[in-house]
Amino acid sequence: MANPTALLETSLGNIKVELFMDKMPITAGNFVKLAKTGFYDGLHFHRVINGFMLQFGCPHSKDPQSPRAGTGDSPLGPLQDEHPADAKLSNEPGTLSMANTGRPNSGSCQFFINTVHNAYLDWFSPGPSKHPVFGKVTEGMDVVKKIESTRTDASDRPTTPVKMNKVTITE
Numbered sequence: 001m002a003n004p005t006a007l008l009e010t011s012l013g014n015i016k017v018e019l020f021m022d023k024m025p026i027t028a029g030n031f032v033k034l035a036k037t038g039f040y041d042g043l044h045f046h047r048v049i050n051g052f053m054l055q056f057g058c059p060h061s062k063d064p065q066s067p068r069a070g071t072g073d074s075p076l077g078p079l080q081d082e083h084p085a086d087a088k089l090s091n092e093p094g095t096l097s098m099a100n101t102g103r104p105n106s107g108s109c110q111f112f113i114n115t116v117h118n119a120y121l122d123w124f125s126p127g128p129s130k131h132p133v134f135g136k137v138t139e140g141m142d143v144v145k146k147i148e149s150t151r152t153d154a155s156d157r158p159t160t161p162v163k164m165n166k167v168t169i170t171e
Contacts, residue, residue, distance in 0.1 A: 004032060004171040005138070010045075011163040012147055015113075015140035017096060019169075020133070023087035027098050027107070027134040030079055034109055035167040039075070045147060045162040046070050047155075053118065054147050055099060056164065057110035064161035074109035081105050082132050083123045089133035091118040094144065096135035102128060113137065115148045 003022055008015040019028040034040060034057075042062055046069035047055035060068035081104055091097050091114045099110035111134075114121075123130040137144060150158040 004028075004169055006031070006035060006135070007166075007168045007170070008140075009165045009168070010143060010147065011161075011165060012150075013140060013143035015143050016138050017135045018138050019096075019135045020087070020089065023084065023089065024082055024132060024134040026080060026082045027132055030074070030076060030109075031096075031111065031134065032169050032171075033076060034074060035169050039109065040164050040167040043164050044069070044158075045164070046157055047112075048147060048150055048152050048158050048162070049156050050148050050152075051116055053097075053112040053114050053116075054144065055110060055112040057099070059109065064157070064163070069157070070110070072109070077108065078105055079107045081107070081123075081130065082134075083130070087132075088122070088124050091121040091131060091133055092136075093117060094137035094141055095133045096137075097121065097131040097133050100131065107132075113144055115144060 021028045044061045044064040046061040059072040060066045098107040100107040121131040
């Protein structure tokens with residue numbers, strides 16, 4: 001069975017991603033469940049760092065100026081960390097990775113799109129950062145790059161908000 005895809009319709013263009021349900025069923029499944037409820041629709045990218053990543057998915061980011069953006073959790077609760085031995089997927093450019101607080105089992109609804117190879121964030125790399133990859137951009141890296149080059153403020157928040165209009169899952 002083929003992995004599901006998601007169409008991320010942003011204010012700067014569309015991004016299509018493959019979700020790795022075959023290798024990361026907990027993490028990818030969580031994203032699918034949230035997307036199907038409309039959870040991500042109308043949120044904004046709240047952290048954009050050129051040469052690193054684009055972070056998204058905080059419920060507080062519905063207001064792009066909210067000082068709480070980046071601190072919100074999923075209505076589904078925190079996720080169990082997923083580190084399967086057969087899914088050593090590295091944080092390469094264009095991959096979707098689960099954001100977390102750095103504590104075990106603290107991922108929920110926020111994720112980031114890597115814009116460079118961030119191998120030190122791999123769950124199987126030495127060190128404290130453990131961010132499992134659960135998808136990859138298949139179309140729209142030009143849109144990812146456009147978002148990445150957006151001007152940001154001192155908090156890495158885009159000065160002109162970048163909105164996720166809609167996320168559609170195709171299975």
